[in-house]
Amino acid sequence: MRKSLHFKKQLMKWIVFCGTLLFAAFYFFPVFYMFITGFKTENQAAYPTLIFTPTLETYKEVLNSDMMRYLGNSVFQVVLGTLITTVLSVFAAFSILFARFKKRGRGGSMYYWFITTILLPPVAVLLPLFIIFSNFHLNQNSWSLLFLYVGFHIPIGVWLIYSFFCDIPGEVVEAARVDGCDGLRLMFRIIVPIARVGIITAALLVAVFIWNEFFLGFNLSSPMTATVPVYLQKFKEQQGQFIAKLCASTTLASLPPIICGWFSLKSLIKGLTSGAVKG
Structure with missing residues (x-):
């Protein structure tokens, strides 16, 4: 009887392990394929195969292209946008929870106002924003796009930081x-x-949201102020079937958030799970 139960437990562990392994392989194979395709020539990429002679020529071409300007724009938007959004979100969350708004009984309504704006899709305000940006030539200025990103991401920042502030004991x-x-x-x-x-x-x-933001950047920026996601989409349109260059560009665009996430993984996991072990 004990041997039978032990066998069933071991069998279940192996089934779960194999299922997880298959899921991980299915999930990461496109990423792996994109990575290795960047080391191919265009002729090799046109006929997919896992056996080929790696080359750095495609990456050299990408690094010598306009991508570095778009990458610099993305870094500018992410660094300043994240800093400004976080600082303003901390002040807003503190005001809602601890300061005057709470004392006057309006903290809840202000919080729900911030939450409601998260549900507002960017396409709902695209037309007036496009008219304003066009009339005042704001699409030629990176600061205009920066303040737009900050405005759209402050509600998310307030929502997240407010939830962490709520975990602080009132005592x-x-x-x-x-x-x-x-x-x-x-x-x-x-x-x-x-x-x-x-x-x-x-x-x-x-920072991840701003780095991956495409819709606003695509419609409200110029080639001089556009970010990496916009570059990747335009790259595909302009270059046609240059698959190797597209994969190499996408790999390079993925490196900054991956590196940042890797070094901050411990803090990220601790922050996301802090509420789960409360009490």
Whole structure:
């Protein structure tokens, strides 16, 4: 009887392991294929095969193309956009939860207002934004696109950071207020240090959202201010069936968020799971 139960447990473990392995292979094969295709010539990429002579010529051509300008635009948007969005989201979340809005009983309505704006699709405001950008030539300025990204991602930042602020015990806040720590001192000395992992998590997610943003960048930017996702789409249109260059460009565009996520994986996992173990 015991041997039978042990055999069933081992069999179930192997079934789960094999299923997970097959799912991972199915999920990562397109990424692997994209990666190796970047080391092919266009002739080799036209006839898919796993056996070929690797070459760096395709990557050299991509690095010598306009992609570096688009990559620089993306880095500019992500770094400044994430910084501004995170700072403003921290102030907004703190105000809603701890400061005047809560004291006046309006914290809930303000929070729901931020949440509601997340549901607003960008296409709903594309036409007025396009008219404004065209009339004032804002599509020639990277700062215009930056403030647009910040405006669209602040609600997400407030939503995430507010949820982490809610996990802070009320006793800690009340004790700090009794000791005379209120207002900005309360935020910088108590709230932000306690919720720093959550704030970092929110910043990382906002950075990923901005890096991958395509719709607004495609419709409201110029070739001089466009980001990498826009470049990849235009690259395919202009270059036709240059599959190897497209795969090499996509691989290079994927490296910054992968590297950033790898080094911040511990903080990201800790932040995303902090609420799951509460209590």
